[in-house]
Amino acid sequence: MIAVRAHSTALRSHTMTPCPLTEWMLREAGVTEGMRVLDVGSGAGDVALLAADLVGPDGLVVGVDLDAEVLKTARQRVHGRSNVEFVTGDCRSAELGDGFDAVVGRLALLYVSDPVAETPER
Template sequence: MQVLEIGSGAGDVALTLAELVGPTGQIVGVDINVDILDTARQRAADAGMQNIEFIAGDARILEFSDKFDAIVGRFVLMYMVEQRTAFAKLVTHLKPGGIIAFQEPEYTLYPAFLHPDTPLMNQLITWILDVFEHSGAHLNMGIGLYQAFVDAGLPSPTMHLESPIGAEKNWAGYRYMATIFRSLLPLLEKYGLATAEQVDVDTLASRIRQEVITSKRPFFLPLHVTAHATLPT
């Protein structure tokens, strides 16, 4: 299979795709960030992957000589202006019978998890919502995938809403959330939403775990919506 990946970033999805298609397949990863693709290329080289090509550019305007068997993207439409128009453009690069699969976060459901017994979790949710709203991201892109698919003339997609959730003392989700906030911290400070001292990333995982134990309310990680469909032949 020849697969086009939109928003490759550091190459996580591309490397997974390369394993799925095998050495006879080909992955073309596109990202507008030139510098991050240097990281992606190095990772692919370190992994011995010779079936990945990374292209710097805007996938909404790039032209390709051939159509693809599949188009995929993760956490990319949420950052696009006029994302449904962009999505319709991407579909034009897909072969008849091709697969299109995207995963986007859904932030509008977060307030449902607010609870008076979990002040730390409440604060983390507020920070997440605020930082992405300030960045201009579409907070409802996960559920919005359905409209993006049907507006582009695709069949109604198969969809899944997933979020790891746990309350075990040694659950890896606590550390994972701390890692998320370590990456968000520069934006939280840039937008004046929180300081490094307020977030205190180094102790965040242990504080989340303690709140879970005290409140007896499981902790959840970001909600992801996956949608996929097959183009008619």
């Protein structure tokens, strides 16, 4: 359990670092106003919050992560945005709904043996 906590702490500090490259990649991937985006392995919410700014008030970003503690940090960082929500769970089994225009995951796929098989079809 100590190793899990230490790993979670390291990920939390890494994901809370602003990343212009991540914003650029979201734009290049076609994330635009009005879209519904699923952020897999959302962590502290860095990518979800960037995506929420890109999709604007008519879009929605749902961040999902297994770590309930790190999602507390993500929720604290929302700062009045009404177009982003965070769900604790596994992206393959969580009740996330359908109809997402894009599925993103900055660090999540580094930790699975078969990224294609693990990516949800939504």
